[in-house]
Amino acid sequence: MVLLGPPGCGKGTQAKILIETYGIPQIATGDILREALSQKNPLGLEAQTYMDKGLLVPDHLVIKIIEGRLQKGDCAGGFILDGFPRTLGQAEALETTLAAMNQQIEHVLSIEVEEGELIRRLTGRRICRKCGESYHLIFNPPRQEGQCDSCRGELYQRDDDKEETIKKRLNVYQAQTAPLISFYQKKGAVRSISGAGSIDAIKQKIERALSS
């Protein structure tokens, strides 16, 4: 399954719900790149220069990550791609990789949210440094300010969730990623879902879309 949609539309949140329901892994290129960066490995350091500016990391780097990740045993029964593909080049590389594995994309969900709401969501987002749990200062605040409810880790704001970088990321989404919706529409695989409303309301819309 591929989850498409602009930064802040709720892809990651819904992916975490879907992996519980289906028992398949979430593959989030953004998380993999941030993890590489926290370990200061060469991939992370190369990616950082792009991520900090709100730009996409070059295709060859993310395609390599995905090719390696899809070979792991836990992907044999399916997987949820969150934040990949983000360019036509990535979508085409994914087709080739999956064909070689005798697999194919079964569902593409496009989650749509208007820009003002995306900015509100992203500027208020806070992430746990320890376990990666996501919070929102207004819509989903932690019980204790600055501290994760689950593991008491410190909450931080991603550098690319600052307002100036967010606008850049949204422009990049429109220019480079939104065209993927028509790429997958031509294959008859896309279902569009409004990402407005509560996490639970969106979850129910996704469940209905997947069972229809």
Ligand code: AMP
């Ligand atoms: P995300 O956590 O999905 O919002 O991604 C954070 C940042 O990681 C993006 O703004 C990009 O710089 C980089 N990134 C994540 N996934 C990709 C991808 N598929 N292609 C290129 N860059 C990516």
